Amino acid sequence: MSFEEVHEKVNERLTRKVDSVCNEFAVDAAKLEELTEYFIESMNAGLQPLPQGQDASTYRNMPMIPSFVTGKPNGSERGLFLAADLGGTNFRVCSVNLHGDHTFTLRQLKSPIPQEFLEDEHVSSHELFSYLARRTSVFLRKHHPEMLLADDGSMPKELKLGFTFSYPVQQKGLGSGTLIRWTKGFKIKDTVGKDVVQLYQRELDAQQLEFVRAVALTNDTVGTFLAHCYRSGDANSADSGEISDPVIGCIFGTGTNGCYMEKIENIKKLPLEFRSQLLREGKTHMIINTEWGSFDNELKHLPSTKYDVAIDQKYSSNPGFHLFEKRVSGMFLGEILRNVLIDLHADGLIFCQYKTYEQLPHRLRSPFELSSEVLSHIEIDDSTGLRETELSLLQALRLPTTPEERAEIQRIVRAISRRSAYLAAVPIAGILIKTDALHQHYHGEVEIGCDGSVVEYYPGFRSMLRHALSLSPLGPDGERKVHIRIAKDGSGVGAALCALVA
Numbered sequence: 471m472s473f474e475e476v477h478e479k480v481n482e483r484l485t486r487k488v489d490s491v492c493n494e495f496a497v498d499a500a501k502l503e504e505l506t507e508y509f510i511e512s513m514n515a516g517l518q519p520l521p522q523g524q525d526a527s528t529y530r531n532m533p534m535i536p537s538f539v540t541g542k543p544n545g546s547e548r549g550l551f552l553a554a555d556l557g558g559t560n561f562r563v564c565s566v567n568l569h570g571d572h573t574f575t576l577r578q579l580k581s582p583i584p585q586e587f588l589e590d591e592h593v594s595s596h597e598l599f600s601y602l603a604r605r606t607s608v609f610l611r612k613h614h615p616e617m618l619l620a621d622d623g624s625m626p627k628e629l630k631l632g633f634t635f636s637y638p639v640q641q642k643g644l645g646s647g648t649l650i651r652w653t654k655g656f657k658i659k660d661t662v663g664k665d666v667v668q669l670y671q672r673e674l675d676a677q678q679l680e681f682v683r684a685v686a687l688t689n690d691t692v693g694t695f696l697a698h699c700y701r702s703g704d705a706n707s708a709d710s711g712e713i714s715d716p717v718i719g720c721i722f723g724t725g726t727n728g729c730y731m732e733k734i735e736n737i738k739k740l741p742l743e744f745r746s747q748l749l750r751e752g753k754t755h756m757i758i759n760t761e762w763g764s765f766d767n768e769l770k771h772l773p774s775t776k777y778d779v780a781i782d783q784k785y786s787s788n789p790g791f792h793l794f795e796k797r798v799s800g801m802f803l804g805e806i807l808r809n810v811l812i813d814l815h816a817d818g819l820i821f822c823q824y825k826t827y828e829q830l831p832h833r834l835r836s837p838f839e840l841s842s843e844v845l846s847h848i849e850i851d852d853s854t855g856l857r858e859t860e861l862s863l864l865q866a867l868r869l870p871t872t873p874e875e876r877a878e879i880q881r882i883v884r885a886i887s888r889r890s891a892y893l894a895a896v897p898i899a900g901i902l903i904k905t906d907a908l909h910q911h912y913h914g915e916v917e918i919g920c921d922g923s924v925v926e927y928y929p930g931f932r933s934m935l936r937h938a939l940s941l942s943p944l945g946p947d948g949e950r951k952v953h954i955r956i957a958k959d960g961s962g963v964g965a966a967l968c969a970l971v972a
């Protein structure tokens with residue numbers, strides 16, 4: 471066989487293999503229906519008291535965590551608050567001035583989370599929280615020196631801080647909660663089971679910031695939800711003229727998660743006495759942080775490929791948990807692609823200039839090195855010979871590719887992102903159906919307040935999600951009533967709002 475013939479044979483085999491990989495990533499209407507039904511069942515199960523002999527750390531269903539937030543802001547809230555937000559990529563400290571007219575001003579300091587906190591198992595809680603407190607101190611010195619020293623030299627005035635901590639915590643009240651487990655790559659063992667507000671406050675005190683009082687603990691989804699409520703009804707804002715209160719606050723970024731308001735009488739996991747007390751006080755609903763990243767950890771219904779299994783078992787820091795997140799969120803999209811590429815290479819179908827696995831570029835062999843940003847460039851590349859893709863892969867992985875390889879890689883990227891967006895429709899459809907939200911208001915229009923890099927920047931993600939909503943049990947009529955709004959800075963404003971009521 472001539473070189474050309476061998477080459478053509480390999481290409482044919484590659485195309486066939488990629489066809490079958492893409493097929494494995496496909497999610498159809500029947501699957502969406504099955505998953506939506508199971509999502510609703512899982513929500514109901516998660517609202518019940520924990521089964522005998524289980525605690526939050528061993529429970530594998532969706533956590534459905536009561537947030538202790540029982541009201542929605544209406545935009546008239548006022549005051550200056552601090553907010554701190556530990557996410558999967560950055561730590562942000564901000565001051566939020568709520569003006570009481572749906573608007574606010576925000577100053578912030580964003581610091582990337584040092585790599586060793588994510589990679590090194592021996593980093594301690596003390597090191598992490600001391601870093602957070604030091605960054606808080608830097609923020610105050612830079613943006614609010616006036617707060618550090620009162621004019622007469624007396625102690626500075628107390629400043630309330632809302633802490634957005636976007637990991638599963640067993641919330642004890644509005645102002646405290648213990649970490650159930652890390653997600654999104656953190657591994658610091660001695661934080662698990664501890665009260666994260668206390669850990670942070672202790673380090674703030676150590677930085678002589680005793681006047682900063684961490685009074686509220688919240689999740690980024692809850693923050694997004696509350697921020698959206700605060701802004702809704704602002705007639706002057708360019709994009710929010712018609713904003714109404716959201717039904718869901720959600721994140722599609724490094725991780726994915728969502729919250730919604732549940733009737734207190736349904737939250738059976740809250741002690742009866744406490745539920746009755748809330749009802750007597752006239753409270754009817756409480757925000758539930760679903761932690762939908764952990765939807766179907768048992769893999770009863772979620773689609774699963776060998777790549778998903780490998781990522782969970784071999785490469786993730788929380789094997790067996792957050793399996794929905796591992797198919798949907800930004801942290802994993804690149805890793806899925808990387809695993810597929812390694813597999814195609816092992817089958818002798820791509821990157822044939824590298825004879826063995828060990829010869830592949832180091833970055834291609836490094837877990838989580840391929841970011842979803844690279845996928846977003848490949849997704850929409852329409853340049854001749856997929857030149858943009860070539861450059862992206864060279865730059866990100868030092869990986870040279872042929873035009874044929876790139877065409878196949880693009881197909882795989884599109885299959886991975888489509889599955890992510892289709893699966894993302896499941897919890898949205900599930901919550902809308904469970905709360906009967908489409909039948910609550912005139913015309914049944916509903917808002918979904920979203921934040922996160924994937925929903926904001928990944929090309930086509932929102933329209934694929936919408937398409938999946940129309941294929942889901944909501945149908946095209948339901949889908950048309952759903953308004954997906956990006957609620958930026960949600961966690962800062964939301965944390966400030968929590969601090970206000972704490």
Ligand code: GLC
Nearest residue numbers: 636637638653721725727763
């Ligand atoms: C992860 C966290 C969750 C957070 C989400 C989005 O799923 O467990 O608490 O809301 O990421 O940041």
